[in-house]
Amino acid sequence: MIRGTTATADRPDAARVRSHRRTGIGPAAGAPRRAQWADAAKGVCIILVVLWHVVVKDYLQVDWHVGVPVPGLWGALGEQFLPLRMPLFFTISGVFAANAVRRPWRVVARGRVAGFLYLYALWLLIHTVVLAVAPDFPTDRATSALGLLEQLTVTPSNLWYLYALALYFTLAKATRTAPRLLVLVPAGVLSAVAAAGLLETPGNRAGLYQNLVFFLAGLYLRPQIERWAATATGRRLVLTSGAYGLALAVMAVAGAQQWWGVWPLVSVVAVAFGVTAAARLERWPTLSGRLATLGRVTLPVYVIHMPVLAVLHRLLHEPVSGxxxxxxxxxxxxxxxVLTGVVIGTSLAVHRGLLAVRAGWLFALPGTRRLEPAR
Incomplete structure (x- = not known):
């Protein structure tokens, strides 16, 4: 998800490379240029992540007495993006990971597995401390040493994306020479079983189980996904958006959210739509470029936005309710x-401030250069 290059976006290449080496953020020298549609898709996904958290953890907690069902409509709208947001995020992460998993074990173990576990543990501790000042903020948090240990090991916190990537990279590297169907099929079954509620999924384990198949699909099917994006047409956008809308409607009317295999299938349709839409956005280079810029700095938004939202919730809840x-x-x-924009902007500002005081170790394992499964 996860990297930051905004501060150097307008500098000459040499300066950009020096900045990347100094902060551990961004592409290595000589690396091929990333596809803009993929970064734009990530930018949309991180906006949807923050928007969903704003809606369920702040907006719907406010005592609204306006006499119209607008809050409920926002909640319903957010739910429509659940099959899209994280499956698309993990699919793009898998696409970016395709080259990384070919590297030697020592490189993958340190740069990816250890790197993501380091970030997960570090920011889990930071979240635990910051969230303690907002006890009424409705989110998972450790309230004891045993609870913290559980979040560090078997039941990941709201930072579960980082935890998942460490596990997914380990599995992808360990099974790299195995027949792909022998890896993809069990991952798909696991996703269907978890989505159907047939496994115990406390905390964020459900997301951990459900999204492995999408990471592996991005990893194994990178050429096909890139061709799908490169050949995207307006007609395909209409067809995929219609298919996604129809799938959501049928699932809702039939009450089929927990039918075995339905949720992963709807998510596949959602990912097809998401890739198509991101590719078609390149027709509007200003919008696509801005989303792509955000898509390259999703780590600071991801790890910082929840504490920022918790503080804003504490400040705003009573005044807005009153x-x-x-x-x-x-x-x-x-x-x-508006609050989503404020949270994202504040998160990026905090990130820039931390880099300015040489706290880049908060965003990368010391001694490593990259933070995300790229190229």
Whole structure:
């Protein structure tokens, strides 16, 4: 998910490489240019991640008394992106990981497995401390040493994406020479079983089980996914968006969210739509470029946004709940959008500040250069 290059986006190449080496963020010298559609897709995904957390952890906790069902509509809208957001994120992560898993074990173990576990453990400790000042903020947090140990080992926290990548890289490297179907099929079965509620999934284990197949699909099917993006047409965008909308509608009407195999299948349709839409966005280079820029700095947003949101929730919850009907009516529709922008902007500002005081170790294992499964 996870890298930062914004601060050097307009510098000459040599300066950019020096900055990447200094901060551990960005592509290595001589690395091929990343596909803009993939970074744009990641940018959209991180926006959807933050928006969902804003909606369920702050917006829906406010005592709205506006007389119209706008808050419920925001909640329902956020749920429609659940089959898209993390499956697409992990698919793109798998695409970027395709070259990394070919490297020697010592490189993968340190640069990927240890790197992601380091970030997960470090930011879990930071989250635990910061979230302690917002006890009413509705999110998973460790409240004891045993709870912290559990989150470090078997039941990952809200930072579970980092934990998942460490495990996924280990599995991908260990099974690299195995027939792909012997890896993909069990991963697909695991996803279907977890989505159907047939496994115990406390905390964020459900996401851990459900998304392995999408990471592996991105890893194994990178050429096919890149061709799908390169040949995207307006007609395909209409067809895939329609298929996604129809799949969501049928799943909702039939109450089939936990039918075996339904959720992964809908997520596959969602990923096909997401890749197509991201590729077609390149027709609007300004928008696509900005989303791609955000997509290259998703680590700071991912690890910082929850503490930022917790602090803002503590500051805003009572004042917003106490507004009159007119005041709430003026903000009820746009509140999640504005707060999402504030949270992302604040997260990036905190990131820049930390880099300015030479705290790059917060975003990469010391001695490593990259933070994400790239190229």
């Amino acid at each position: 507004l009159g009907d007119v005041g709430q009516g003026l903000i009820v529709l746009g509140y999640p959008v």
